[in-house]
Amino acid sequence: MLALAVDPQTGTAMFFSRRIGKGFGDTSDASVEIRDGVFGDLVPIPVRHGSPRRLAPAGKEGFHALVTVRPGLAYAAYRAGAWSAPTRIGEYGTPSLFLIGDSSIQIASDGRREALAIWPTRTGGLAGRWIRLDETPN
Numbered sequence: 001m002l003a004l005a006v007d008p009q010t011g012t013a014m015f016f017s018r019r020i021g022k023g024f025g026d027t028s029d030a031s032v033e034i035r036d037g038v039f040g041d042l043v044p045i046p047v048r049h050g051s052p053r054r055l056a057p058a059g060k061e062g063f064h065a066l067v068t069v070r071p072g073l074a075y076a077a078y079r080a081g082a083w084s085a086p087t088r089i090g091e092y093g094t095p096s097l098f099l100i101g102d103s104s105i106q107i108a109s110d111g112r113r114e115a116l117a118i119w120p121t122r123t124g125g126l127a128g129r130w131i132r133l134d135e136t137p138n
Contacts, residue, residue: 005055005063008111012061014078016052017042031078035061046083047074056109058133064115066107068092073105073119077133089129093122 004015013034019042029052030042045052050069058064062079067086071093074086092105104126109115113133121127 003052003055003065005057007057007059007061007063009059010061011036014055014063016045016055031055031063031065031083033061033078033081040081043078043081043083046076047086050074050086053105054107056107056115057111058109058115059112062133064107064109064131064133066105066117066119068105071122073117075117075131089117089131090119090127091122092119092127094120094124 002015004013006013014031017030017032019028029045031045032042033040045067047067047069050067052065052067054066056064058077062077065076065078067074067076071091072088073090073092075089076086077084104120106118107115115131116128117131118126118128
């Protein structure tokens with residue numbers, strides 16, 4: 001599954017990438033920025049043993065991201081070529097093995113500093129949280 005987001009103001013895009021090595025469990029996750037049609041360097045995801053799930057634009061060529069670290073869900077912000085430290089925002093899961101919990105994890109943004117994260121809970125409902133980035137000069 002490839003998460004992709006585009007900043008509607010500048011056209012800068014970002015996607016998650018996974019490198020699979022030769023050994024069992026030898027994988028690493030990173031993000032790649034695309035600016036003016038040029039692929040940038042790999043920027044490692046700041047969550048150890050996590051799986052990047054969703055991206056949304058955050059304006060000024062920044063991005064919001066949700067990363068799962070079972071059973072937790074973390075948020076990180078990307079700006080100026082680096083990820084912020086992750087912040088745990090909740091726990092996710094489903095009440096049954098037959099439900100697909102990861103597909104219900106979503107993040108939506110209007111392309112600015114606010115985003116809405118939504119995820120499934122172990123009780124079978126959905127949880128949500130508004131996230132607002134601090135104003136920082138660019």
